[in-house]
Amino acid sequence: MENLNDALQKLKLTADGTSDSIEGCLDCLLQALAHNNADTSVKLQESGILQVFPRLLSPHCSCAAKVANIVAEVAKNDFMRSSCVDTGLIPPLVQLLNNKDHEVLLQTGRALGNICYDSHALQAQLINMGVIPTLVQLLGIHSQHTALTEMCLVAFGNLAEIESSKEQFASTKIADELVKLFKKQTEHEKKEMIFEVLAPLAEHDVIKLQLVDAGLVDCLLELVEEMVDSNKEDDVSELKTASDLMVLLLLGDESMQKLFDTGKGSVFQKVLSWLPSNNHQLQLAGALAIANFARNDGNCIHMVEIGIVQRLLNLLDRHVEEGNVTVQHAALSALRNLAIPVLNKAKMLSAGVAEEVLKFLKSEMPPVQFKLLGTLRMLIDTQAEAAEKLGKNIKLVERLVEWCDAKDHAGVMGESNRLLSALIRHSKSKDVVKTIVQSGGVKHLVIMATSEHVIMQNEALVALGLIAALELGTAEQDLANAKLVQILHKLISDDISAPEIKYNSLIMICTIMGSEQLRKEAQDMPFKEIVSKLRRHENKLVAQQALVTEQRLVIES
16 A cells, blocks of 8 residues: 555545656556556545546646556446546546557547446547547548447447437448448357347448448348347347347338348348247347338239238238247237228138238237237228128127226227227228127227327227217117217317317217207206307318208207
8 A cells, every 4th residue: 555655645646747656656656546446446546646637638648548547447437437528537537539549549438438337428428529530530430440449339329329420420431431340240249249230220220321321231131130039149149139239220211121122132132031940039030020011002002913811811820829929919910000001801701811800809919009009900991892891890899898908008090999889980880880889899989089199089080970860769778878968068168179089979970860869968057158169160070060060950850
C-alpha cells in the first residue's frame, strides 16, 4: 500500500514530467488494481488522481494506453463510474478512438464500455459524440485484429439497443462490415457475437435493406444448409438464430419485396423447401416467411396461384394432434394473410382451408385460437355460401360463444365476436341466425356494440339488425335481456358516437318495433326527443334516417 501511496503522490507531481517516471507509477497502479481492484479504486478516488487522467489521455501521450487500461479496471466497479464521468474522462477517451495504435484503441474501448455499462443515458451521450461512425470505421480498418473486432462488436451490441443509434448506424457502412466479418467466421462464439449485433440493427427498415444488399441472406441460407441435419447444441442454436434473423429481414416492406422478386427470388424458393422439412425450426421459419411475403395483394395472389396453400395445409396436417404450437400459429398466420385478397377466397375455400382450420377448434392455446379465428373471418368475407356453411356448424358457433367470454385474452375475445358477426353479415341466413341465437351468441353481439372500436361497433349493429330482421321472434328475449334498447339509446345520445354508429342504431330502432316487448321498452325511454334532434345532424345520412325513425316512432306510439 505504501508503494501505491508513493506512486499516487509521484504521479500527481510528475503528471507533466518525463514519460519514464509516469510509466513506473502507472505500472504500480495496475499491479495494485490486479491485486485488489475495489480497495485500490477507492484509494484512487480519494487521492484525486482521476482529475490528472484527462491530461494523460492525450493522443500525444505515450502512456495513454496504460491510463485507459487503469480507467477500464477502475470502471469495473459501479461505484466508480460517476467519478469517471465527473472528472471528465469521457471526451478525451472518445478522442482516442481516432488513434492508430491497437493497444490504445483496445484499452480505450474497454474504458468507455465499462464507464457506460448499463447506463442508457451515458451510451446516448456517446452516440451524440459521434462514436458510431468512428467504431464502424475502426471495424473496417482493423478487421484482422481479433481483440479490437470483439471490442467493436460488444460496443455495437450495447449501442444498438438504444433507438436513437439506429439512424446513425444506417448512415454508415455497418451492414457491409458486419457481413464481411460474418463470412470469415468459423467459430460459433464469433458468429453469435455478430448475430447479437445484427438482431437489434435489423429491426430498422433501412438497415434491413442494407443487410439484404450486402448479401447477408445468402450467408444465412448457407448456414442453414450446413446446420440443418446436425444435433449439436451450438448448431441447433445457430440454425434458430439464422432462420429467425431471416424472418426479421422480411418484416421490412422493401427488403421483403426485393427478396420475393415477383416469386422468382432464390430466397422465396428456398423458404418454400423448408415447409416439408422434418425440422420444426425450419417449418416455423418457412411459414413465418410466407406470412411476411403475403403482406400485399400481388404477392398473395401469385402464391395462391402456384399452390402454396396446399403446402401450408400439408404442414398444418402434420401438427393437428399434439402439434408444435408455434408452427400452428405461423401456418395459420400465413393462411390468414393469403385469404385477404378477394380473388383468393373462393380458391382457398375450394382447397379445403376452412375444413383444415376447423381441426384446431379444440386448441387451448390463445395464439392459435386468435389466428384460427382471423383466418376464418378473412375466408368468409363476401363469401355467402361459406359463411352459411360455417354459421350452421354448431360446434364452431358454440366454441365462438365460449371464446367471447375469454376475458383473459382480449384478442381471442374480440376476434370471436367479429367472426360471429361476420357469419351473420355475409350469410344473411335465417338458419345461421337461429344457430347463433340458440347457442347464446346474441348477448355478445349486443356487448360488442359498446366496443371502443368503431369498426367492431358497426359490425355488431349490422349483425344485430339482420338478427332482428330475420328472426326477431326467436331473438327478442335475448335482445331484451342484453339491454339492447338501453344501449341503442346511449349510442344515439352520445356525442362521441361516430355517424355510422348513429345511422345503424337508428335503423335498428325501426327494426325492433316489430317486437312488442322491445317496442314497449323503447316507448318507456325518451327516444323521440333525441331522434328529433338528430334530424339536424351534419351527416346527411344520419339526418335522413332520423326522419324515417321519428316517423316510425310516431306511428308506433
